[in-house]
Amino acid sequence: MxxxxxxxxxxxxxxxxxxxxxxxxxxxxxxxxxxxxxxxxxxxxxxxxxxxxxxxxxxxxxxxxxxxxxxxxxxxxxxxxxxxxxxxxxxxxxxxxxxxxxxxxxxxxxxxxxxxxxxxxxxxxxxxxxxxxxxxxxxxxxxxxxxxxxxxxxxxxxxxxxxxxxxxxxxxxNVMIDTLRKNEARLKKPVIWKDLGLSEKQYFVMTLHRPSNVDEEDLLKKLVTQIVLLSENYPIIFPVHPRTKKLLSGLDLNFKNLHYVNPLGYLEFNYLVKHAFAVLTDSGGITEETTVMNVPCLTLRDSTERPETCDIGTNILVGNDSEKIENAFKILLTKSWKQGSIPELxxxxxxxxxxxxxxxxxxx
Incomplete structure (x- = not known):
């Protein structure tokens, strides 16, 4: 065959x-x-x-x-x-x-x-x-x-x-989890860990690439600004997708705790995710990995094709709704995020x- x-x-x-x-x-x-x-x-x-x-x-x-x-x-x-x-x-x-x-x-x-x-x-x-x-x-x-x-x-x-x-x-x-399980012991600390003075569970990871979040400049600026202001000065590590990088260049989003980094390889990126305080993302796949690694995840979308990550896992949907994002941060920062479990198979x-x-x- x-x-x-x-x-x-x-x-x-x-x-x-x-x-x-x-x-x-x-x-x-x-x-x-x-x-x-x-x-x-x-x-x-x-x-x-x-x-x-x-x-x-x-x-x-x-x-x-x-x-x-x-x-x-x-x-x-x-x-x-x-x-x-x-x-x-x-x-x-x-x-x-x-x-x-x-x-x-x-x-x-x-x-x-x-x-x-x-x-x-x-x-x-x-x-x-x-x-x-x-x-x-x-x-x-x-x-x-x-x-x-x-x-x-x-x-x-x-x-x-x-x-x-x-x-x-x-x-x-989920074959994505096959890869995660096989490589968990191989995850490696990226160079930026030392460069940015990161420490365990003391930073956020953020990824944005969906048109609903990044295509409209005013919305993107408002979203990123709100996240930074709610973060209580925790470092925010933002690996920037090439498409998003172009859009960010003219928005003057310069905050001391917001760190743009180049896209990372699989082993380095998942090291960051595993040791993060929380993840903010509009990616579907990342919500699967955060669920398995038991990391709180705010999904910056109004819907998900992976409802099990919300019903069973550590993920919640907040979209780009200011009130939902603020409420999610309150839960995070009071250390009362829901405890997730791993979906079947x-x-x-x-x-x-x-x-x-x-x-x-x-x-x-």
Missing amino acids: NITIVAGARPNFMKIAPIIEAIQNKKKDGVNINYRLVHTGQHYDKNLSDTFFEELNIPFPDSNLNVKSGTQAEQTAAIMIGFEKELEQNSSDLVMVVGDVTSTMACTIVAKKANTKVAHVEAGIRSGDMKMPEEINRIVTDSLTDYFFTTSMYANENLMKLGIPKSNIFFVG WDGNAANRIVNHLVDIYKL
């Missing part, structure tokens, strides 16, 4: 790492299973792509489509053109896509038009927010997918409401379950 695995953006790399390892282990056991790794090049900053292959011991891609930046339509078109050629030149029994980025949707469309089966890892998650490009990617991908590997029973329910047969839905857990073995299901499906 030949599987084509697609990776395009930072979160994808964390998800494919344990899957590749599980495939390699099956192959060592004599199972006829092979993979070809295709990197679409959707993220092209070194700290957002190449470093993950090095840090997470992922073999370098067999093919890189080198798509790079562009509008949503330009990226989608370029990925589809490149991936169509890839599949023509390298036949595949199954295309495996992960997550909900542009590459996920574009490669799914190409695979189905080439009459190739598709497996979607992290299928079925929904935010209900159609303004998010990722939500459209999820809907399109899941409308074409053949095998659905899910992270939660919420996702299963979403898929069954669409009429997806239960026999095609596999609740396997977020145990570090999701990738093995995925590959075992594929072995069963294809009778390998």
Whole structure:
């Protein structure tokens, strides 16, 4: 069996790492299973792509489509053109896509038009927010997918409401947590720890990149200013996404305790998260990691495709609502944040379950 695995953006790399390892282990056991790794090049900053292959011991891609930046339509078109050629030149029994980025949707469309089966890892998650490009990617991908590997029973329910047969839905857990569990002992203190005089549980980590937060200058300035004023001079470490960096350049957001840093590698960033007092983010994936590491997390969004991180984990939704943010800080600073627990099957073995299901499906 030949599987084509697609990776395009930072979160994808964390998800494919344990899957590749599980495939390699099956192959060592004599199972006829092979993979070809295709990197679409959707993220092209070194700290957002190449470093993950090095840090997470992922073999370098067999093919890189080198798509790079562009509008949503330009990226989608370029990925589809490149991936169509890839599949023509390298036949595949199954295309495996992960997550909900542009590459996920574009490669799914190409695979189905080439009459190739598709497996979607992290299928079925929904935010209900159609303004998010990722939500459209999820809907399109899941409308074409053949095998659905899910992270939660919420996702299963979403898929069954669409009429997806239960026999095609596999609740396997969260591959992102496989990677976290495997690498927890390898997390490394970044250089900025010493440079900024950081100490355990005495700083915040913040990430912002979603258009709803960063596209409107006045809103972004108001949001960051409020967070700084509520932080009681705790250092705020803000790894700045390349897209956000451009937007911040003219806003005069200069505060003594707000520290802009370059994007960090996986091991350094998660070291910061694990030892933070709290995390403020509009990322979905980070809310999964904070839940497992039991770190308070304020999600600067009005909805989430990962409700288990709120219902079970350490996450709460505050959006960019000033009152909700203020109330959340009061809870944080009085040390009365809710105690979370770890969702079902977020145990570090999701990738093995995925590959075992594929072995069963294809009778390998």
